[in-house]
Amino acid sequence: MKVVAIVEERKTGIFDIPKPVPGPNQVLIRIHACALCTFEQRVFTQMTKKTLPYVGGHELAGVIEEVGADVDPKLFPIGSKAAARVLKNCGVCYYCRHGQENLCKGAYAKSAAAAGTLTPNGLGEYIAVDANQTFLLSDDIAYEQAVFVEPFACVLNSIERGKIELGDDVVVIGGGVMGILHVIAAKMSGARVILSEPDPAREKVAKSYGADIVLNPKEVDVVAEVKKLTGGEGANVVFNTTPITALTSQAIEMTAMMGRMVQYSSMHPDNPIEVSPNYIHNSEIIITGSKSPSIKAFDTSARILSKKIVDLAPLLTESYSMEEADKAFERALSPETYRVMIRF
Ligand SMILES: [Zn+2]
Numbered sequence: 252m253k254v255v256a257i258v259e260e261r262k263t264g265i266f267d268i269p270k271p272v273p274g275p276n277q278v279l280i281r282i283h284a285c286a287l288c289t290f291e292q293r294v295f296t297q298m299t300k301k302t303l304p305y306v307g308g309h310e311l312a313g314v315i316e317e318v319g320a321d322v323d324p325k326l327f328p329i330g331s332k333a334a335a336r337v338l339k340n341c342g343v344c345y346y347c348r349h350g351q352e353n354l355c356k357g358a359y360a361k362s363a364a365a366a367g368t369l370t371p372n373g374l375g376e377y378i379a380v381d382a383n384q385t386f387l388l389s390d391d392i393a394y395e396q397a398v399f400v401e402p403f404a405c406v407l408n409s410i411e412r413g414k415i416e417l418g419d420d421v422v423v424i425g426g427g428v429m430g431i432l433h434v435i436a437a438k439m440s441g442a443r444v445i446l447s448e449p450d451p452a453r454e455k456v457a458k459s460y461g462a463d464i465v466l467n468p469k470e471v472d473v474v475a476e477v478k479k480l481t482g483g484e485g486a487n488v489v490f491n492t493t494p495i496t497a498l499t500s501q502a503i504e505m506t507a508m509m510g511r512m513v514q515y516s517s518m519h520p521d522n523p524i525e526v527s528p529n530y531i532h533n534s535e536i537i538i539t540g541s542k543s544p545s546i547k548a549f550d551t552s553a554r555i556l557s558k559k560i561v562d563l564a565p566l567l568t569e570s571y572s573m574e575e576a577d578k579a580f581e582r583a584l585s586p587e588t589y590r591v592m593i594r595f
């Protein structure tokens with residue numbers, strides 16, 4: 252089978268590797284599409300160093316082709332469309348046993364992505380994954396929508412951390428693809444959604460997905476503006492979807508008393524910020540984060556997208572063949588695109 256691997260900075264190659272054989276508890280998925288996440292983009296530019304050649308890809312969707320001996324084919328019918336959570340979790344650590352397997356210490360080490368060699372991953376024709384990490388999708392779902400199961404699951408995990416209540420004011424900082432997914436999920440949760448984003452093209456997309464107010468941080472003081480819009484209180488929930496630490500300080504500043512600030516994006520570089528301990532004391536705000544998708548968030552995402560409760564296909568801006576992988580990565584890095592996928 253063929254895989255796409257990053258071979259050097261800003262260069263990929265196609266390799267032939269043995270087709271995986273599903274283990275007794277595994278499912279073999281014939282991958283049809285895989286989107287390029289920020290993580291793989293960082294390996295492509297070598298901002299994140301990995302042993303090369305490196306086969307990335309975790310936003311995959313395809314069709315079940317074969318199941319292992321111990322997998323019930325009635326539960327995982329051959330020919331069904333499916334997405335897979337490629338982060339494995341140990342199942343026995345404190346986090347796994349307390350319903351937060353997204354924080355499992357062993358998760359990344361056990362995933363194919365950690366191998367950093369020519370092992371099957373999302374950017375290839377086949378992957379064997381544990382049945383309990385395989386999520387069935389409706390037959391009529393388009394791959395342009397199906398590849399969002401993983402990124403939308405990440406966002407749903409973040410939304411769960413935010414504990415939005417009906418009628419809340421929610422601020423989303425950053426209107427990239429993850430910011431837009433936060434806008435969508437916050438709207439579904441019954442909030443008034445304020446997006447902070449300077450790009451007019453992204454503003455348009457956010458509004459098409461229901462953003463109530465878009466503030467341009469180049470033109471207005473976003474903290475002051477949010478306070479004005481909320482009677483001086485601030486927002487009940489603020490999500491920082493950008494990797495900009497100064498905006499984390501801003502996010503805390505605009506969080507109302509009893510509110511939640513969720514740091515969604517990871518930080519590169521991870522510069523420390525100053526926080527007023529007295530503000531935390533007096534306001535009882537909760538400062539938290541969100542990392543990777545939980546199994547529950549993955550399942551919810553697969554259900555929402557299968558039922559077409561939201562249509563994310565417009566956010567899949569470009570699609571390329573394996574041979575065009577270099578271009579796909581370059582385009583994924585461009586601020587003009589939201590998600591870019593490779594077809595297999
Ligand atoms: Zn991802």
Ligand SMILES: [Zn+2]
Nearest residue numbers: 341344347355
């Ligand atoms: Zn664990």
